[in-house]
Amino acid sequence: MWQILRQIARTGIVSEPAPRMDDTMRLEAGRLQDEILATLGQALTIREVDAGSCNGCELEIHAINNPYYNLEGLGIKFVASPRHADMLLVTGPVSRHMAEALRRTYEATPEPKLVVAVGDCGCSGGIFGESYASCGRVADVIPVDVEVPGCPPLPIEILRGILTAVKRDAGAPRR
Known part of the structure; x- marks a missing residue:
């Protein structure tokens, strides 16, 4: 046990530093909240659906729930x-x-509803495409408002996708 503790003390912290939060990100976050409240008149509530992913995108979605992004x-x-x-x-x-x-x-999901497809698999079917076991991309099954590509996309890109969907919905006629 003492060997392990010495090894930990010698090695130190090996995690990468947190990404820098610049002022533009803070302003964008403030605008996002204002636009959501102006569009919906309330807080935005999201239901996350895993339709068959490898869980890479879910890890990034969980990251936008951490204190750094402060969803x-x-x-x-x-x-x-x-x-x-x-x-x-x-x-x-x-x-x-x-x-x-x-x-x-x-x-x-009650109207007005928004759908955001996350990740390359959700946007295009990814490496799986269409097969006997896969219908392919999300838009092949339900209407999609915004696609966020990436394998997996960065948390900030997912947040931008949510903002884009809310912005588009603000000016679009109801379905």
Whole structure:
């Protein structure tokens, strides 16, 4: 045990430093909250749906919940039921077994509803494409408002995708 403790003391901290938060990011975060409140008149609630991903995108989505990005401070919350959601955040290529569940989740989400496809798999089917086990991209199953490419996309890109969806919805006629 003493060998392990000495090894830890010799090695020190090996994690990378946190990314710098510049003033433009703070201003963008403030604008995001203002736009969400102006558009929806309330906080934005999101239901995240894993339609068959490798969980890489989920890790980045969890990262936007940490204190660095302070998602809840922006008035954005994740909910467990699509009936309480304003937006669906969908990851992964839609597996054949998840297609019906995704459609039902979409139908259960009240109007006005937004859909953001996250990751290369959600946007284009990724390396999986369409096959006997996969329906391909999210847009092949439900309508998508915004796509956030990347494998996996950075948390800030996911946040920008959410902002883009809210901005587009502000000027768009209701479905």
